[in-house]
Amino acid sequence: MAVSAPHAARRRMLRAPLSALSLDALIVTDLVNVRYLCGFSGSYGVLVADERSAHLITDGRYAEVAGEMAQGVRVHVQPLAGIDEWFRRFFQRGGWGRVGFEDSMSVAQLGLFRRRMRGSGARLVATEGVVEGLREIKEEGEVRLIARAARLADRLMELAWAEARPGVREADLSRMIRRGAEDLGARRESFENIVASGPNSSRPHHQPGGRRLRVGDPVTIDLGASLDGYCSDLTRNPVLGRVTKGFERLYAVCLDAQQAALKACRAGRRGCEVDAVAREIIASAGYGDYFNHGLGHGVGMRIHEGPRLNKTSETVLRPGHVVTIEPGIYVPGVGGVRIEDLVVVTDGAPRVLSRSPKELTILPA
Numbered sequence: 001m002a003v004s005a006p007h008a009a010r011r012r013m014l015r016a017p018l019s020a021l022s023l024d025a026l027i028v029t030d031l032v033n034v035r036y037l038c039g040f041s042g043s044y045g046v047l048v049a050d051e052r053s054a055h056l057i058t059d060g061r062y063a064e065v066a067g068e069m070a071q072g073v074r075v076h077v078q079p080l081a082g083i084d085e086w087f088r089r090f091f092q093r094g095g096w097g098r099v100g101f102e103d104s105m106s107v108a109q110l111g112l113f114r115r116r117m118r119g120s121g122a123r124l125v126a127t128e129g130v131v132e133g134l135r136e137i138k139e140e141g142e143v144r145l146i147a148r149a150a151r152l153a154d155r156l157m158e159l160a161w162a163e164a165r166p167g168v169r170e171a172d173l174s175r176m177i178r179r180g181a182e183d184l185g186a187r188r189e190s191f192e193n194i195v196a197s198g199p200n201s202s203r204p205h206h207q208p209g210g211r212r213l214r215v216g217d218p219v220t221i222d223l224g225a226s227l228d229g230y231c232s233d234l235t236r237n238p239v240l241g242r243v244t245k246g247f248e249r250l251y252a253v254c255l256d257a258q259q260a261a262l263k264a265c266r267a268g269r270r271g272c273e274v275d276a277v278a279r280e281i282i283a284s285a286g287y288g289d290y291f292n293h294g295l296g297h298g299v300g301m302r303i304h305e306g307p308r309l310n311k312t313s314e315t316v317l318r319p320g321h322v323v324t325i326e327p328g329i330y331v332p333g334v335g336g337v338r339i340e341d342l343v344v345v346t347d348g349a350p351r352v353l354s355r356s357p358k359e360l361t362i363l364p365a
Contacts, residue, residue, distance in 0.1 A: 024096035033131040087116035137320040149232035150353040170208035190224035190231035215241040235340035241365025271313025296324040
């Protein structure tokens, strides 16, 4: 299912930043941004957009489908032979002076475009986050797609809990999650999942390995699915068989911090303010040194995008932002806990897309 015909409206929104930066056109080479602006999802495509038109340049592999994917855009299918001269004439015909390029463009790509534009009268100008800024606010169609990906993540978590038992290796549980994402209809995981058991759970980005799950282990499971170009993100922390008083307290503090941050996550609040709500609760419980990352991040066509919710974020939250709320407490040698929900910012209480149970869950061992 595709987002219903939003691409022309998005390209119209591009006019404001182009005007603010005094740009005649923008070269878009980030394939996620290309897809956002015109719908093309191939592995090679360059979009050149100005205030009046947009051109997609791709190669012969997409000759039959590029026009179907990128409707409303002029499509140019070009062979590699003579491509440099074709680009020079293209930029010359465009009559552009200042042409922006994305900050994600590689040095090699930048060199290519400098050569291709030589003699055309156009000159390259660096930009930062032009399309990414537009992508931060999700349309309702995008929210629906993210919500579908979140439902799939909930189902994946349910499968993971069913397979988590003593003797199972972290790596085996991780592979099951990866296969489950595809079996449930995802194109792929939205990131490499994390399965961290026992003392490994104190490592926020632990890579699943050969350790076998044991009775009494907390198990941090962080997963997500990519569906129709949009991502989801979810973390839960079941315990196998029995729970210690120490971990029970750790979990209760983290859950209090997460729930308080959810209440604070609404339009008009700065990212740093929402982060501080959770951070103060964790610090007052004596775990301030063990919350060592930001509270959350935007999620959309990429798993990590704007806005950020951390100590330094001055971004003011707006309706349509989709972010994670994921405080964590990580005590080396003991273990850790991270509770993560995916939410849509509104003028009131956030709309929580994650539905997996958050109360401390003890799995049968």
